[in-house]
Amino acid sequence: MPRIRGYYFFGLGDTFTHLGWTYDIVDGSVDPAEFRYPLFHLLAVSISSIASISLRESLSLAALLFPVLFIITIPAIVKSGYGRYGGTIGLLCAATYPPLVHVGTGQLVPQPAAQSIFYFAIVVYAGYQSINSGKREWILIFFILNTGLVLLHPQRAINFVIFYAGALAAVVIRELLLYRSLRSTSRRNIIQTILVGLISYIWVIDKFEKAITLYMLRLVSLSSSTSRRVAMSTGGLSDLNASISELFIKLFLVPTIFCIISLYLLNLIWENKEIEQHNLNEYSYLVGGTAALSLFFVVALGVGRLNPFRQLVVIFVVVTIMASISITKLSKRYYSTIGTSRTKLITVLILLVLVLASIPTLHASPFIYRASSNSPESYFTGYETQFEYWGGETHFSEVSSVGSRYKHALKGTEQSQETNISGVPYSLPRYSRVPDHFANRSLEKEYPDGQIIAISSKDRKKYIDMYGGYRYRKSDFKWLNQTESVNRIYSNSGIDFYYVS
Numbered sequence: 187m188p189r190i191r192g193y194y195f196f197g198l199g200d201t202f203t204h205l206g207w208t209y210d211i212v213d214g215s216v217d218p219a220e221f222r223y224p225l226f227h228l229l230a231v232s233i234s235s236i237a238s239i240s241l242r243e244s245l246s247l248a249a250l251l252f253p254v255l256f257i258i259t260i261p262a263i264v265k266s267g268y269g270r271y272g273g274t275i276g277l278l279c280a281a282t283y284p285p286l287v288h289v290g291t292g293q294l295v296p297q298p299a300a301q302s303i304f305y306f307a308i309v310v311y312a313g314y315q316s317i318n319s320g321k322r323e324w325i326l327i328f329f330i331l332n333t334g335l336v337l338l339h340p341q342r343a344i345n346f347v348i349f350y351a352g353a354l355a356a357v358v359i360r361e362l363l364l365y366r367s368l369r370s371t372s373r374r375n376i377i378q379t380i381l382v383g384l385i386s387y388i389w390v391i392d393k394f395e396k397a398i399t400l401y402m403l404r405l406v407s408l409s410s411s412t413s414r415r416v417a418m419s420t421g422g423l424s425d426l427n428a429s430i431s432e433l434f435i436k437l438f439l440v441p442t443i444f445c446i447i448s449l450y451l452l453n454l455i456w457e458n459k460e461i462e463q464h465n466l467n468e469y470s471y472l473v474g475g476t477a478a479l480s481l482f483f484v485v486a487l488g489v490g491r492l493n494p495f496r497q498l499v500v501i502f503v504v505v506t507i508m509a510s511i512s513i514t515k516l517s518k519r520y521y522s523t524i525g526t527s528r529t530k531l532i533t534v535l536i537l538l539v540l541v542l543a544s545i546p547t548l549h550a551s552p553f554i555y556r557a558s559s560n561s562p563e564s565y566f567t568g569y570e571t572q573f574e575y576w577g578g579e580t581h582f583s584e585v586s587s588v589g590s591r592y593k594h595a596l597k598g599t600e601q602s603q604e605t606n607i608s609g610v611p612y613s614l615p616r617y618s619r620v621p622d623h624f625a626n627r628s629l630e631k632e633y634p635d636g637q638i639i640a641i642s643s644k645d646r647k648k649y650i651d652m653y654g655g656y657r658y659r660k661s662d663f664k665w666l667n668q669t670e671s672v673n674r675i676y677s678n679s680g681i682d683f684y685y686v687s
Contacts (some may be wrong), residue, residue, distance in 0.1 A: 189246070189247075189250070191560075193246075193560045193561075193562075194242075194560075194561065194562050194563040195246065195563075195566070195595075196249075196294075196295055196296070196559055196560060197295035197296055197559055197561065198295075198559050198561060198587075198591075199588065199591055200297050200591075201245075201295050201296050201297050201559075202561075202592060202594050202595035203591060204226075204227065204245065204296055204297050205241065205242060205245055205594065205595045206593075206594030206596075206597070206598045207221070207227055208227045208230050208231060208241045208245055209597070209598035210598045210599055211224070211231055212231055212241065213598065216599075223337065223338055223339050223340065224337055225298075225334060225337035225338040226296075226297075226301055226338055227245075229248045229251075230244045230245040230247075230248040230296070231244070233247055233248055242595075246296055249294065249295065249297075249300070250294075252300075252301040252304040252305055253283070253294060253304055255304055255305065255307075255308065256280060256283070256285075256304035256305075257277065257280045257281060259280075259307045259308045259311065260277070260279060260280035260506055260507060260510060261273040261274070261276035261277040261280060261510075262276075262311075263276065263307070263311045263507055263510075264276030264507070264510045264511060264514060267468065267511070268511065268514045268515075271514065271530060272511070272514040274534065275510050275513050275514045275517075275533065275537065276507075276510040278534065278537035278538065278540075278541060279444065279506050279509055279513070279537065280506060281541045281544075282440045282444075282506075282540050282543075283544060283548060284440055284441040284502040284503075285303045285304070285499040285500075285506075294548065294549065298342075299339060299342075299496065301338065301339075302335065302338045302339035302341075302342035303499050303500065303503060304503075305334070305335060305338055305342075306335070306345070306346065306500060307503050307506070308331060309328075309331045309332055309334075309335050309346055310349065310472075310475070310503070310507065311507075312324065312327050312328040312331045312332075313332070313346075313349075313350055313471075314353075314467075314468060314471050314472075315328070316328040316375075317353075317354065317357060317375050317378075317467070317471060318467050318468070318471075320374070325378070329381075329382075329385075332385065333385060336385055336386050336389045337389070340386065340389055340390045341496065343385075343386040343389075343390070344386055345479065345482075345497065345500045346382070346386075347379075347382055347383045347386050348479055348482050349475035349476075349478055349479050349500075349504070350379055350382055350475065351478060352474045352475045352476075352477055352479065352481075353470075353471040353472070353474045353475035353478070354375050354379050354471075354474070355474055355478070356470040356471065356473060356474020356475070356477070357375070357467060357470050357471055357474065358375075358376070359474075360470050433554065433555070436547060436553065436554055437547055437554060440540050440543060440544050441502050441505065443509075443540065444502075444506060444508075445505050447509045447513060447516070448476075448505050448508035448509050449512075450512040450515065450516055451469045451472065451473055451508055451511065451512055452473060454469055468511075472508050472511075473508075476501060476505065476508065479500055479504065480501060483497040483498055483501060513533065517530065517533045552652045555652070555653075557647075557648045557652065560644075562680045563680075564678045564679050564681055565587065565592070565642060565680050565681050566592065566595065567678060568640075568676060568678055568680065568682075568683060569587075569589065569593070569596065569640075569681075570596050571676055572589075572638065572683055573593060573596065573597075576638075580635075580636045580637065580638055581637060581638070582637070582638045582639075582640060583618050583620045583633070583638070583639045583640070584620065584640045585620055585640070585641055585642070585645040585658065586642070586645055587640050587645075587681070589638075589640065620658075622657045623657070623659060623662055624658075624662055624665075625659070625662045625664075625665035626665065628671075629669075629672060629686045630671040630686055630687065632686075633686045636685065636686060637685075638675075638683055638684070638686075639666070639672075639684045639685075639686060640681060640682075640683055641663060641666065641682045641683075641684065642680060642681040642682075643679075643680050643681065645658070645663075646660075646663055650663075666684050671686060672684050672685070672686050672687075673685050
């Protein structure tokens with residue numbers, strides 16, 4: 187949709203920094219081998235070179251490949267075991283995009299945290315095939331895809347190590363209960379799991395050593411930051427005359443339905459009858475892996491620092507596969523009573539309703555109290571002009587756009603850390619949020635050394651029209667043009683810059 191609507195750049199915040207890192211890789215100031223997640227950025231560089239388009243455009247195109255991969259992978263997984271009808275169910279379940287819950291992460295924007303969610307599904311499938319078939323080609327494919335996940339986003343690779351360990355544990359426990367001993371294939375799979383963990387460890391340890399230390403400290407202290415964050419979000423929704431339950435229904439209704447339906451696989455494992463051996467392996471693999479991820483999610487809720495919602499969206503990837511299989515199996519139970527064709531039609535129609543219900547949540551919008559991720563060219567032009575004449579002393583305040591991020595997107599992260607346009611060394615422009623309801627609050631006292639304030643057209647629409655005056659009212663923006671201590675120094679169709687003297 188962003189491409190159809192002709193957005194100049196689709197994304198905010200982190201996506202600007204990822205665009206800057208792409209510039210850094212091209213000009214040689216960043217070595218991909220020393221970079222945290224080079225795969226996505228190298229893909230964007232390759233598309234730019236092959237298609238002769240800008241890095242900004244190629245980054246957006248690269249991001250589109252992964253949702254497409256997801257919607258191909260899920261039906262392919264289900265079709266391989268349950269035929270064409272299973273593939274259709276998988277396609278419709280994937281089309282609801284359960285991982286796209288807009289809390290913490292999960293948007294269709296160019297950043298590896300989002301793309302790695304969609305890529306996760308194909309690694310899960312290759313992992314299962316490597317365990318179940320034991321064929322060398324599947325083991326090779328699995329290790330290649332898993333290495334790709336490590337290079338795409340190391341945190342997601344750690345998620346997969348947790349999933350894979352839980353999945354293998356479920357398969358091994360089932361074998362011990364059935365055969366009272368481990369088969370040779372299980373011993374090989376244990377070694378395989380250790381190797382998967384080592385690949386992630388080797389890449390992650392030197393690049394995330396500080397972050398891992400902080401995570402472990404939080405784990406010991408069991409910080410309550412998550413509960414505080416949820417409490418703050420609930421308060422903000424109340425100010426907007428919305429409720430947490432309303433937002434939950436909008437965002438989590440379809441994933442919750444899929445989670446409930448997925449429990450059917452547990453019932454099949456428990457009954458353990460009329461199930462082929464390979465299907466039982468598959469169910470144990472998926473359920474065991476999901477259980478491990480769910481346990482990690484609970485830990486992340488307590489730790490807070492681990493960004494629990496990033497762990498949750500990974501669970502929804504596996505749940506999409508499990509729900510597709512469960513729906514396929516459940517619907518077949520009604521063939522004899524309702525009829526084969528009628529059962530299939532009813533099932534498809536219900537899933538189509540769920541697809542339609544999920545469409546409003548695919549992108550950030552007023553429907554879920556989020557402003558669009560569209561970043562018009564006028565915003566870039568405005569910031570580029572400001573940086574051109576910026577001496578490095580005056581800093582930026584913002585309502586929602588962050589000056590340092592635009593600096594990354596325009597000049598790359600390494601140049602942003604070294605010199606400004608005049609060659610004067612500087613750090614990134616410091617930025618702060620403009621005080622709430624700032625009209626008549628003497629901004630010159632708030633910023634005694636002067637400050638540049640950026641106000642975009644999106645800011646005005648967001649806080650006046652969508653939020654109804656929450657944090658900023660129409661009178662606040664109007665006041666900027668009426669007070670003598672504030673001067674408008676730049677304006678275009680999308681953004682205004684004011685200088686507080």
